[in-house]
Amino acid sequence: MGAASKFFRSISPSVALAVGTITFATVSLLPNGLRWPTRALFFLSLIVLLGHLVRGLHRSKTNPRAWLFTGIALALGLAVAYGVGEVGAAVLLKLRPDLGTAPLELTEPQRASLTRSLEDTTSYIQYDPELGWSVRPNARSEDGLAQSNALGCRADREYATEVPEGSFRILTFGDSYTHCNEVANPDTWQVAAESARPDLEVVNGGVGGYGVTQSLLRCRSGMQHLKTHVVILGCMTDDLRRSLNAYYPFRFDNPRQAPSASGLPFSTLDRDGKLQIHPNPLGSQERMRQLLDDPTTLLPELAQLEPLYTPARATPLTDLLAHQWPVMEEKLSPLTAALKTRWDILCNRRSSPSRRAPRAPSIYEPGHPVFEVNAQLFQTFAQEVREAGLHPVVLWFPNPKDLAKMVENRDTPIYSRYLTRLQEAGIEVHDVLDWIREDAAPHTPADVAALYSGGHFSPAANRIIGHRIARMPWIPPHEAGFKQTPTPE
Structure with missing residues (x-):
């Protein structure tokens, strides 16, 4: 009998732990009638585990040295574990540098792109000391799809400074969705709008890779060269972080993965929360050559300017954890939410929002610096266009993920x-997602795929956008004539 009692006493902690785990994991899956006995088993298992803990502490009191030895063993164990963790993290980061903060260096592809920017005179994209890069006048893209005119706008024809009599002009600026990457000139939404209304002139001033800061500055320049009635600023979700980007490779989690290198103007908020637009830190050929000749000196300087760059932590282990914790947290969030739900059910209480830990805003929510910077950039755009006597419009383009989510579950877009x-x-802002949903009615992944050419809109999607632009209420009927446009300063 004594042996059996000793045996059951020895296995009772393991049994209690198993029972507690099983009841905790399954309580939310059981019908209400079985939840109260499950709760009873869970708390009984906790009592058994606490009893064994108290018994162990009581035994330690009869032998004071046990506390000392336990403390020493614990300290040594923690020290050894930390040392092993640091060594392991250092080895892992050596083998997989992408798991931590990448070293500041200029890769060979980036070096080659800088050299091309300084020497090439025929490429479609050229070095621009103010904007970082821009469309070269009278050039054709390497894939043969895009052609620019003498103003550096994407077009097969030239535009006069004055709006032709009987025409209504719209200037458009933005990123690759405004430029209409991956389709030919006749398949852009600007040309589609002109086809729907021959009295329209829709000028394509988009440039691939632009953030809102660059688009705003290009808009300022464009309004000085061409008279117009309306100015459209196009945007999509990737542009938001770009607006704060000072050095192109820092857009990447691992800057070494960037295929090219360039500086660009960027925006921040000052201490009073007001918008500050900073010039391109590589705004001269001398600075570009300095980066080529002495990257070890200039790259740390660029890193200090860069709002998107996070320097390496003090030790390999802390650096590894800092980079991988968001990934771990994302994977564990369903588990932690499930554990919290089961604990509330076991305690027979409802989860209260007041007990939840406050969550930091994301870049898509008010309060985050990225959100506030871009909101002020859009407001600055609208104010400057109105001061010129023109009408400002913002177009928001959905990327393939945005459209796929809408098709799957009709969720509110992340940028709402x-x-x-x-x-x-x-x-005035228009969500192109609404136009696509109403005019194309995509219901399957195949429908979504048909609306994109690679990562950008297909000719069919661009036609939808162009025809919507042509039907805008601020475009008067052709027979009504058009008002004289203001004269650019």
Whole structure:
């Protein structure tokens, strides 16, 4: 009998732990009638485990040295574990540098791109000391799809400074969705709008890879060279972080993966929360050559300017954990949410929002620096266009993921708070996702794929956008004639 009692006493902690784990994991899956006995088993297992803990502490009191030895063993164990962790992290980061903070260096592809920027005179994209890069006048893209005119706008024809009599002109600026990458000139949404209304002139001033800061500055320049009635600024989700980007490779989690290198103007908020637009840190050929000749000196300087760059942590282990924790947290979040739900059910209480830990805003929510910077950039755009006597419009383009999510579950787009902020500021903004949903009605992944050419809109999607632009209420009927446009300063 004594042996059996000793045996059951020895296995009771393991049994209690198993019972507690099983009841905790399954309580939310059981019908209400079985939940109260499950709760009873869970708390009984906790009592058994606590009993064994108290018994162990009581035995330690009869032998004071046990506390000392336990403390020493614990300290040594933690020290050894930390040392092994640091060594292991150092070895892992050596083998997989992409798991931590990448070293500041200029890769061979980046060096080659800088050299081309300084020497090439025929490429479609050229070095621009103010904007970082821009479309070269009278050039054709390497894939043969895009052709620019003498102004560096994407077009097969030239535009006069004055709006032709009987025409209505729209200037468009933005990123690759405005430029219409991956389709030919006749398949852009600007040309589609002109085809729907021959009295329209829709000028394509988009440039691939632009953030909102660059688009705003290019818009300022464009309004000085061409008279117009309306100015459209195009944007999509990738542009948001770009607006704060000072050195192109820092857009990448691992800057070494960037295929090219370039500086660009960027925006921040000052201490009073006001918008500050900073010039291109590589705004001269001398600075570009300095980066080529002495990257070890200039790259740390660029890193200090860069809002998107996070320097390496003090030790390999802390650096590894800092980079991998967001990934781990994302994977563990369903588990932690499930554990919290099961604990609330076991305690027979409802989860209260007041007990939840506050969450930092994302870049798609008010309060985050990226959100506030871009909101002020859009407001600055609208203010400057209105001061010129023109009408400002913002177009928000969905990327393939945005459209796929809409098709799957009809969720509100992740960027919806930006649209709300702009509408509250009195800025006309259109979500192209709504146009696609209403005019193309995609219901399957195949429908979504048909609307994109690679990562950008297909000719069919661009036709939808162009025809919507041509039907805008601020374009008067052709027979009504058009008002004289203001004269650029």
